[in-house]
Amino acid sequence: MNMTSHTPTAYNFGFLDEYAKKEVRRAILKAVSIPGYQVPYASREMPMGRGFGTGGLQLTLSLIGPGEVLKVIDQGSDDSVNAVNLRQFIEMTCPGVSTTTRTAEATLIQSRHRIPERPLTGDQIIVLQVPYPDALVVVEPSEDKRKIMHGEADYSRLLVKLYEDIVQFDEITISHRYPTRINGHYVIDPSPIPRWDVPKLHHSRSLALFGAGREKKIYAVPPHTDAEPLVFTDVPFRVEDFRDGEGRRRACERCGCADSFLDEFVDGSGEKVYQCSDSDWCDEHLAEANQGVTA
Amino acid sequence: MNIEAIWQAQTQQALFREMLEAMARPGTVRDLAHHLEGANALRGLLATLMDGSTTLADPHGLVHDADRVLLQAALDMPERARFVAVDGERAPDFQPALGTLASPELGATLVIVVDALDAGSLTLDLTGPGVESVKRLACAGLHPDWIAAREEWNADFPLGVDLILVDKTKLAAMPRTTRINVLAEVH
Numbered sequence: 001m002n003m004t005s006h007t008p009t010a011y012n013f014g015f016l017d018e019y020a021k022k023e024v025r026r027a028i029l030k031a032v033s034i035p036g037y038q039v040p041y042a043s044r045e046m047p048m049g050r051g052f053g054t055g056g057l058q059l060t061l062s063l064i065g066p067g068e069v070l071k072v073i074d075q076g077s078d079d080s081v082n083a084v085n086l087r088q089f090i091e092m093t094c095p096g097v098s099t100t101t102r103t104a105e106a107t108l109i110q111s112r113h114r115i116p117e118r119p120l121t122g123d124q125i126i127v128l129q130v131p132y133p134d135a136l137v138v139v140e141p142s143e144d145k146r147k148i149m150h151g152e153a154d155y156s157r158l159l160v161k162l163y164e165d166i167v168q169f170d171e172i173t174i175s176h177r178y179p180t181r182i183n184g185h186y187v188i189d190p191s192p193i194p195r196w197d198v199p200k201l202h203h204s205r206s207l208a209l210f211g212a213g214r215e216k217k218i219y220a221v222p223p224h225t226d227a228e229p230l231v232f233t234d235v236p237f238r239v240e241d242f243r244d245g246e247g248r249r250r251a252c253e254r255c256g257c258a259d260s261f262l263d264e265f266v267d268g269s270g271e272k273v274y275q276c277s278d279s280d281w282c283d284e285h286l287a288e289a290n291q292g293v294t295a
Numbered sequence: 296m297n298i299e300a301i302w303q304a305q306t307q308q309a310l311f312r313e314m315l316e317a318m319a320r321p322g323t324v325r326d327l328a329h330h331l332e333g334a335n336a337l338r339g340l341l342a343t344l345m346d347g348s349t350t351l352a353d354p355h356g357l358v359h360d361a362d363r364v365l366l367q368a369a370l371d372m373p374e375r376a377r378f379v380a381v382d383g384e385r386a387p388d389f390q391p392a393l394g395t396l397a398s399p400e401l402g403a404t405l406v407i408v409v410d411a412l413d414a415g416s417l418t419l420d421l422t423g424p425g426v427e428s429v430k431r432l433a434c435a436g437l438h439p440d441w442i443a444a445r446e447e448w449n450a451d452f453p454l455g456v457d458l459i460l461v462d463k464t465k466l467a468a469m470p471r472t473t474r475i476n477v478l479a480e481v482h
Contacts, residue, residue, distance in 0.1 A: 012304075013304060013305070018304050018307070018346075019346050019347075019348070021308075022307075022343075022344065022345075022346050023346075023348065025311050025315075025343070025344065026344055026349065026377075027400070028315060029314065029315065029318050029344075029404070029457070030400040030404075030457070031400075032315065032318045032319050032425075032470065033318060033457040033470035033471055033472070034399050034400065034453050034470075034471065034472075035424050035472060037399060037400065037453060039400045040400075062311075063308075063311075063312065063315075064308075065305065065308040065309055065312065066305065122320075125315075144397070147396075147397035147398070148396060148397055151395075151396035151397055151399065151453060152396065183424050183472060185452060185453065186453075207315070207319045220319075222319045222320075222424045222425040223319055223320065223425055223427075224424065224425055224426055224427045225424035225425065226424075
């Protein structure tokens with residue numbers, strides 16, 4: 001009854017059956033209602049291994065409809081293997097959906113490990129793939145106990161962990177998956193995004209959804225919601241520092257941008273070079289720079 | 296065979312996106328008319344969210360027998376069901392499930408049928424997650440006791456209930472995080 005008659009493949013639109021989608025959709029609504037709380041769901045078998053973005057994929061497939069413009073990102077790039085695989089799978093199973101690499105054009109963005117540099121709008125939803133959803137797992141092995149700790153917003157042991165870092169290294173050394181408190185209550189693992197991206201969750205215009213396929217959890221940061229990295233008042237949160245030895249901000253080798261998150265490469269001659277991690281951001285800046293030259 | 300739009304997957308996807316927008320941006324009124332093709336918003340919502348693995352309470356008899364079969368949801372008491380459909384003109388006379396500290400998602404979703412959204416004498420100012428500063432929502436046909444009872448039910452976050460208001464074709468949501476300021480009723 002629920003099959004769309006025009007589907008050219010043998011699969012249901014979006015691969016998942018409609019019951020699976022309904023379960024995910026109910027979980028999404030509760031995740032939005034309780035910001036930062038990890039809502040359990042069944043997490044169906046997908047035709048790819050768990051750990052390859054199946055949580056994000058199930059969210060995307062439960063959200064997506066004909067007319068959608070989808071962007072898939074892996075570590076900032078649309079051309080990395082995980083992004084290409086997922087995009088092709090979605091194109092194959094969702095006829096009527098178009099895909100783009102341009103952040104500005106997308107209505108739905110599924111991403112692994114990055115939030116685009118271009119600020120997202122209220123018309124966009126970002127889906128993040130999550131390997132380890134629970135920020136408390138480093139201090140408490142029992143999920144039953146973690147659920148109570150989350151409910152009570154008891155993060156004292158996590159703060160002790162951060163404090164131990166300060167004692168040892170004079171700063172908190174977490175590079176990615178930085179524990180972030182949502183709406184003053186739940187602390188989330190914001191997925192392996194760098195620190196650079198964490199402030200983008202704070203009072204974002206877009207809705208952010210997180211899907212962990214292996215761990216069977218869905219959680220959300222609604223738009224216009226507090227998302228504060230866990231810190232101590234005397235040790236403020238800071239993002240990655242891209243200054244060189246002389247204190248100059250490094251710029252992207254390719255487009256010259258000096259205010260984006262940079263990836264470090266070693267070129268053929270053994271020199272370190274830096275490039276924008278967000279490939280669409282880089283392309284856009286390069287196009288602008290070239291226009292400047294021709295004008 | 297002619298299948299009514301609300302029972303078709305493509306319509307349900309579109310309706311779900313409207314509900315998600317409503318839940319993510321409390322107080323925003325979403326008009327579902329062009330998806331519903333004549334059905335009312337309550338039926339469209341239930342068709343989109345119900346199946347055999349969830350439970351529905353219908354204490355005011357708002358769901359037709361024929362729909363109940365298609366929805367597949369097991370009927371339960373309003374005190375226990377995951378979804379409760381109610382008539383907003385009647386005062387609440389039950390306490391819905393509020394969830395547990397470890398599993399607050401077990402707190403019910405109340406679907407309240409009102410006479411009109413975006414119009415009417417009851418004016419609510421909403422703040423909280425999903426609202427940039429203040430969102431004003433007007434409605435007609437909502438017994439004020441629902442607002443008072445909700446405040447009591449939602450006193451201990453993360454426990455609580457999430458509200459979805461529907462009129463004939465429109466929908467607006469107030470998750471448990473939304474703070475409601477009732478402005479004096481204007482006549």
